[in-house]
Amino acid sequence: xxxxxxxxxxxxxxxxxxxxxxxxxxxxxxxxxxxxxxxxxxxxxxxxxxxxxxxxxxxxxxxxxxxxxxxxxxxxxxxxxxxxxxxxxxxxxxxxxxxxxxxxxxxxxxxxxxxxxxxxxxxxxxxxxxxxxxxxxxxxxxxxxxxxxxxxxxxxxxxxxxxxxxxxxxxxxxxxxxxxxxxxxxxxxxxxxxxxxxxxxxxxxxxxxxxxxxxxxxxxxxxxxxxxxxxxxxxxxxxxxxxxxxxxxxxxxxxxxxxxxxxxxxxxxxxxxxxxxxxxxxxxxxxxxxxxxxxxxxxxxxxxxxxxxxxxxxxxxxxxxxxxxxxxxxxxxxxxxxx
Amino acid sequence: xxxxxxxxxxxxxxxxxxxxxxxxxxxxxxxxxxxxxxxxxxxxxxxxxxxxxxxxxxxxxxxxxxxxxxxxxxxxxxxxxxxxxxxxxxxxxxxxxxxxxxxxxxxxxxxxxxxxxxxxxxxxxxxxxxxxxxxxxxxxxxxxxxxxxxxxxxxxxxxxxxxxxxxxxxxxxxxxxxxxxxxxxxxxxxxxxxxxxxxxxxxxxxxxxxxxxxxxxxxxxxxxxxxxxxxxxxxxxxxxxxxxxxxxxxxxxxxxxxxxxxxxxxxxxxxxxxxxxxxxxxxxxxxxxxxxxxxxxxxxxxxxxxxxxxxxxxxxxxxxxxxxxxxxxxxxxxxxxxx
Numbered sequence: 001x002x003x004x005x006x007x008x009x010x011x012x013x014x015x016x017x018x019x020x021x022x023x024x025x026x027x028x029x030x031x032x033x034x035x036x037x038x039x040x041x042x043x044x045x046x047x048x049x050x051x052x053x054x055x056x057x058x059x060x061x062x063x064x065x066x067x068x069x070x071x072x073x074x075x076x077x078x079x080x081x082x083x084x085x086x087x088x089x090x091x092x093x094x095x096x097x098x099x100x101x102x103x104x105x106x107x108x109x110x111x112x113x114x115x116x117x118x119x120x121x122x123x124x125x126x127x128x129x130x131x132x133x134x135x136x137x138x139x140x141x142x143x144x145x146x147x148x149x150x151x152x153x154x155x156x157x158x159x160x161x162x163x164x165x166x167x168x169x170x171x172x173x174x175x176x177x178x179x180x181x182x183x184x185x186x187x188x189x190x191x192x193x194x195x196x197x198x199x200x201x202x203x204x205x206x207x208x209x210x211x212x213x214x215x216x217x218x219x220x221x222x223x224x225x226x227x228x229x230x231x232x233x234x235x236x237x238x239x240x241x242x243x244x245x246x247x248x249x250x251x252x253x254x255x256x257x258x259x260x261x262x263x264x265x266x267x268x269x270x271x272x273x274x275x276x277x278x279x280x281x282x283x284x285x286x287x288x289x290x291x292x293x294x295x296x297x298x299x300x301x302x303x304x305x306x307x308x309x310x311x312x313x314x315x316x317x318x319x320x321x322x323x324x325x326x327x328x329x330x331x332x333x334x335x336x337x338x339x
Numbered sequence: 340x341x342x343x344x345x346x347x348x349x350x351x352x353x354x355x356x357x358x359x360x361x362x363x364x365x366x367x368x369x370x371x372x373x374x375x376x377x378x379x380x381x382x383x384x385x386x387x388x389x390x391x392x393x394x395x396x397x398x399x400x401x402x403x404x405x406x407x408x409x410x411x412x413x414x415x416x417x418x419x420x421x422x423x424x425x426x427x428x429x430x431x432x433x434x435x436x437x438x439x440x441x442x443x444x445x446x447x448x449x450x451x452x453x454x455x456x457x458x459x460x461x462x463x464x465x466x467x468x469x470x471x472x473x474x475x476x477x478x479x480x481x482x483x484x485x486x487x488x489x490x491x492x493x494x495x496x497x498x499x500x501x502x503x504x505x506x507x508x509x510x511x512x513x514x515x516x517x518x519x520x521x522x523x524x525x526x527x528x529x530x531x532x533x534x535x536x537x538x539x540x541x542x543x544x545x546x547x548x549x550x551x552x553x554x555x556x557x558x559x560x561x562x563x564x565x566x567x568x569x570x571x572x573x574x575x576x577x578x579x580x581x582x583x584x585x586x587x588x589x590x591x592x593x594x595x596x597x598x599x600x601x602x603x604x605x606x607x608x609x610x611x612x613x614x615x616x617x618x619x620x621x622x623x624x625x626x627x628x629x630x631x632x633x634x635x636x637x638x639x640x641x642x643x644x645x646x647x648x649x650x651x652x653x654x655x656x657x658x659x660x661x662x663x664x665x666x667x668x669x670x671x672x673x674x675x676x677x678x
């Protein structure tokens with residue numbers, strides 16, 4: 001049983017995409033799960049009425065599992081993320097996050113400002129011991145199985161110790177949310193050999209050998225889409241947020257670029273759509289902010305109802321697998337080992 | 340008129356691919372250009388005889404423009420790059436490079452060990468003033484026009500000053516070899532705004548505004564394949580060799596990955612081959628090692644005759660455009676500005 005709060009006002013297509021995604025998620029989830037729509041009640045109620053009387057009328061039976069939680073303020077993309085908590089303490093973002101420490105909710109999902117969600121999550125949920133910053137994992141669809149790449153943008157200058165923490169965070173995420181037992185962890189690098197790489201990465205390689213993770217050595221750029229390096233399958237790839245963010249945005253641009261090339265060569269739109277479906281980001285919906293004491297799922301601003309639905313399912317999975325507890329235990333175990 | 344030395348013994352498919360590429364290049368190039376095949380004369384002569392009596396018989400008229408230069412030693416991939424110059428001073432790599440300071444050649448092309456070629460080029464050709472290390476540019480095929488990304492692997496830890504030098508090197512390369520007048524230079528970063536990025540990149544942004552290059556601000560991962568950022572077209576994108584190498588290897592893996600997805604969806608092999616032809620690395624053949632006082636073109640170990648041919652054409656273009664002089668002048672002009 002999980003109670004997931006959803007920022008009904010966040011994202012380019014809010015509140016429509018958020019409310020529709022919530023209804024669709026409840027229709028798929030076990031009936032014990034509930035969703036709290038956080039935002040301006042009149043706006044949310046109007047949207048719910050339109051959807052449940054209209055295109056989602058067949059799902060109207062989920063209505064009793066939807067609550068509305070009032071949050072009068074709305075965070076705009078132009079608001080400075082670091083100031084939002086102070087200037088708009090009653091935004092849907094902050095009210096939604098506060099439900100967790102208040103014991104009223106188990107997880108939070110938003111397609112609003114990523115920066116504001118990071119700041120709010122750290123301030124309201126707090127970080128696990130031993131962390132200076134949270135990390136954002138991205139799931140890269142590959143030929144074999146998806147690979148988690150982290151950090152993908154929350155941390156631009158990283159120490160070896162921080163990269164090791166990312167490995168632990170990513171391993172718990174891969175196990176709890178993606179269902180990979182004893183996930184194999186690789187270090188993004190420019191060669192296979194331990195002595196390759198820049199100064200930070202070389203030191204990280206040494207630390208990862210005794211970090212309590214299933215470390216499988218270096219992963220090169222070409223290995224990511226293979227889902228493996230020469231030592232076997234890889235579930236998690238660790239890198240600093242600068243490299244991770246460049247790679248992620250590059251990858252997002254690959255599919256449209258390829259579609260252009262292929263369309264010019266006469267490949268049909270239908271074939272392409274079917275072929276590239278595995279690359280659709282909305283399959284994964286969102287990324288949990290790892291390291292905070294709670295569940296905070298970050299969605300793309302352009303999230304469709306399907307993406308929101310899948311992000312809500314991810315939140316439920318994170319809650320049910322007790323990912324948050326596992327992260328806390330994993331980090332404190334390594335702190336004890338080090339002591 | 341350019342005299343290009345070619346390492347006939349380097350590369351996975353040597354000497355066949357090298358010799359065939361040389362013959363094909365001469366058939367396409369103006370008749371004033373000549374090629375020196377560097378390596379073991381008996382091996383080279385035998386290969387030439389086989390090709391010119393056989394599949395390349397129609398091109399036998401280029402034979403007088405081919406010289407053979409003796410080099411008894413052969414560099415193996417297992418040789419330590421930093422030691423090759425000492426342990427194998429008469430390898431095809433080192434003999435071929437020495438022809439330039441001896442005034443007997445204008446450029447050098449090799450598909451042998453990249454590490455040995457870097458070390459040899461720096462030791463034998465020497466670096467231009469003001470440089471600590473050379474840089475390797477990679478040409479990324481994109482939707483509009485190819486974008487030069489550098490450094491793509493020669494330098495893993497880079498200072499802001501080094502990134503600025505890459506911008507100057509890349510600009511001369513784009514102008515002289517790719518024919519882009521006043522090339523637009525971007526800085527690879529994780530956002531558009533000047534204040535984005537890690538510490539090195541933030542400082543580089545400031546320096547690039549007064550570096551004598553046509554600086555167009557930050558380039559995000561998604562901009563590379565568009566060939567532009569929001570300020571217009573981009574010809575050159577600057578990054579450290581760690582990020583550049585990860586991105587390059589990732590990109591090389593994209594086409595095979597996409598082909599797999601598309602074949603599973605029933606797209607025909609012929610359509611794919613035609614569609615993805617622009618991504619074929621052999622179109623560009625090789626990358627010049629930028630910063631050394633001469634022309635040293637690095638080719639992929641798996642170079643086909645076509646790739647070797649195109650690398651030789653690139654060498655001719657670098658010689659004829661006087662890229663080397665332009666780099667020297669560009670770097671000393673900026674040193675004077677700074678003084």
